[in-house]
Amino acid sequence: MSILNHYNRHAKLLACTLLLCASLVAHADDVKDANMLFKQGQNNQALDKLNGYLANKPKDAQARFLKGLILAEQGKTADAIKIFSALTDDYPERSESYNNLAVLYAGQGQYDKTKVFLEKAIRSYPSYATAHENLGDINAKIHDRTLKHDHSNTPTKLAMIQNLFADDNHNKESAGRNNSVPINPAEASQVNPAEASQASAAGDHDKPVSDVDVTTIKDNTPAPTSEGASKKDNNQEALETVKAWAAAWSAKNTDKYLSFYAKDFKTPSGEDREAWEATRRERISKPKNIKIGIGNMTILFIDSDHATVNFRQSYRSSHMKDSTNKTLLMVKSSDKWLIQEERSK
DSSP states (O other), rough: HHHHHHHHHHHHHHHHHHHHHHHHHHHHHHHHHHHHHHOOOOOOOHHHHHHHHHHTTTTTTHHHHHHHOOOOOOOTTHHHHHHHHHHHHHHHHOOOHHHHHHHHHHHHTTTTHHHHHHHHHHHHHHOOHHHHHHHHHHHHHHHHHHHHHHHOOOOOOOOOOOSSSOTTTTHHHTTTOOOOOOOOOGGGGSSHHHHHHHHHHHOOOOOOOEEEEOEEOOOSSOOTTTHHHHHHHHHHHHHHHHHEEEEEEHHOHHHHHHHTTEEEEOOOOOOOHHHHHHHHHHHHHSSSOEEHHHHHHEEEETTTTTTEEEEEEEEEESEEEEHHHHHHHEETTEEEEEEEEEEEO
């Protein structure tokens, strides 16, 4: 009899386990189905699926993140902000929710809040390309408003991240970027398209030191504390390095220009460092003259030895000109600031 009871208890336990597994699979399918419905534009149906799922698993991060996206798409900005804010509290190391909060605030014209959350996104993941590009756009927007004395809250469009906790999400996002910069239409006929694309992606610009135009440099470092003087010096050193880099480029001094790149510099297309340097030497030496303009420069320190510098860069040479938002990821090595990564938009 005791053996039969033991068998019955074992059978019941097995049945409960199977039911639990089936339930977990069904819930996972609900999130997957909701994501598919969202991508198809069926937001109400997707929201119904998610609400049913979250009733049983209210802390599920991916489901909450997806719900925030749907609410944002439906124009329910306040509700979406609540969801992404809660996610930043629960997962402060993830940059996606910070970025999406920034996008929502930008849509309301609240650019100060937008900058705060984009900077938080970059602090949590310094190589986060979307956040860097969004920050560059916001800085340009604020700069334009200042120049025009226009303080209206006209919204600006930034890129929202569509997925949380995806496998290798940041690497895929960075690797898939298109870094080409449009060429001035009036001069397009004078430029080889392939050469122009490569030049823009690599950040091609040069002419004499006196032609470097650096304007509207903003100091975004924290307010000085007991160690404020050293922070101020660090800030000035990094900014001066960027200006010297642009000056060397303008002067067509390739040896000095290349000396600003760290040994572990991440080449734009993942090519061999030696091959990249050879290409840069060729492109810098080819034009008769080059002029670099740097404006609206801002700097964000990740820590005392790592900084992100954003600015608007203009390039003019004897055969082409363009303008782009530029981001430099910089590292301090042996008391010298060097470029680890360079991005253009």
